[in-house]
Amino acid sequence: MSQRYSSFEPKGTRWLLQRLTAAFLVVVLAFHFMLLHFVNHAADVTFAGTQMRMQTAGYFVTMVAFGLTATFHGVNGVYNALVNQGIDGTAKAVVKYGLVLAGLLLAVQIVRLSLVMAGISL
Amino acid sequence: MSQSYDRGLVEDFGRWTEFSAGMWAWIFHKFTGWVLVGYLFTHIAVLSTAMSGPEVYTSTLQGLESLLIVRFLEVGLLAVAVFHILNGVRLLLVDLGIGLESQDRSFYASLILTGAIVVASVPTFLAGAV
Ligand code: HEM
Numbered sequence: 402m403s404q405r406y407s408s409f410e411p412k413g414t415r416w417l418l419q420r421l422t423a424a425f426l427v428v429v430l431a432f433h434f435m436l437l438h439f440v441n442h443a444a445d446v447t448f449a450g451t452q453m454r455m456q457t458a459g460y461f462v463t464m465v466a467f468g469l470t471a472t473f474h475g476v477n478g479v480y481n482a483l484v485n486q487g488i489d490g491t492a493k494a495v496v497k498y499g500l501v502l503a504g505l506l507l508a509v510q511i512v513r514l515s516l517v518m519a520g521i522s523l
Numbered sequence: 524m525s526q527s528y529d530r531g532l533v534e535d536f537g538r539w540t541e542f543s544a545g546m547w548a549w550i551f552h553k554f555t556g557w558v559l560v561g562y563l564f565t566h567i568a569v570l571s572t573a574m575s576g577p578e579v580y581t582s583t584l585q586g587l588e589s590l591l592i593v594r595f596l597e598v599g600l601l602a603v604a605v606f607h608i609l610n611g612v613r614l615l616l617v618d619l620g621i622g623l624e625s626q627d628r629s630f631y632a633s634l635i636l637t638g639a640i641v642v643a644s645v646p647t648f649l650a651g652a653v
Contacts, residue, residue, distance in 0.1 A: 423615060427608050434601065438644070443597065444588035444651050448577035468567070475560035482553060503564075510567055517573050 415477055422474040429467045448518075455519040468511035476504035544627040548610060555607040562600060594652045601648065602641045609633040 437443055441450065454460045480500050488496060516523065542550075569587070573580040587593045610633045616622050622629055 420615060420618065423611050427612055430604060430608060434604065438597075438601075438647055442647075442650065444585065446581075446584050446588075448573060448580040451573070451580070452577075471563055475556075475563055478556050479560055482556070507564060507567060510571065514567065514571055514573060518570075 415481075419474060419477055419481070422470040425470055426467070426474055429463060430471075432463075433467065451518050452520055455515065461515065461519055465512065465515050468515070469508055472504050472507050472511065476500050476507075544630050548613075548626075548630045548633075551606060552610050552614070555603040555610075558600070558603045559607060589652065591649075591652050594649050598641065598645060598648045601644055602637060605640050606633060606637040609636055 437446065455464065480497065483496050484493065569583065570580070572583040610630065613622075613626075613629045613633055616629075617626060
């Protein structure tokens with residue numbers, strides 16, 4: 402088979418974003434596991450330790466970006482899975498807006514929580 | 524021009540004994556994806572105890588980590604996450620047109636590598652709880 406039938410051609414914004422967030426998450430999720438299980442033991446996590454990490458600008462930005470991209474990737478993934486199962490009509494609309502709402506709430510909570518962890522009060 | 528062949532419905536799970544490697548990869552990727560989103564919501568809820576004060580956060584996390592069952596669930600989560608990451612990388616490569624001829628082998632490689640990483644991590648994950 403010499404023919405190259407890559408599917409990497411524009412398939413819409415969500416399709417592309419799902420792949421871009423995936424590429425980012427591969428790295429940060431692996432980093433997150435390494436940091437909180439091997440560098441620091443999960444059992445030894447304290448608020449002080451979390452705050453120390455979150456007060457480093459680079460870590461703070463990484464964690465917020467991690468949270469927001471994971472939210473998009475997860476919620477969009479659920480939506481795609483359900484569309485793939487063949488839901489349509491009202492069910493599809495309900496799922497869509499339900500997931501958008503859940504995703505927005507989680508995103509807001511992640512930002513608020515990150516600020517609390519870093520000890521920043523607005 | 525894309526070619527396809529009729530592999531039958533993956534949704535028709537009763538046929539699982541006839542499933543090809545690609546169908547298993549699809550099912551595992553979906554299952555691990557569901558677990559990870561579920562975990563993400565739960566994880567943020569647990570971490571949100573920080574909003575009730577530093578002591579609540581620390582005692583909640585340490586209380587959870589002191590339970591053996593939680594340690595085992597974390598090993599399970601690691602397995603799920605590592606598979607989803609490795610198989611996800613495989614899917615990205617396939618989307619880029621890389622390795623189309625060796626998809627079966629790369630799926631088996633993802634499985635074996637996941638197993639090896641998980642087994643190697645067990646001591647660290649259980650340390651202090653057993
Ligand atoms: C069992 C393995 C895990 C442990 C022990 C763990 C622990 C933690 C801890 C302690 C924090 C607070 C930040 C810090 O102390 O540095 C955190 C943040 C976070 N974790 Fe995990 N985590 C685990 C797995 C995961 C997984 C699999 C995901 C994704 C599905 C995830 C997503 C996040 C996100 C998005 C944040 C940032 C929250 C924020 O900034 O508001 N974690 N994690």
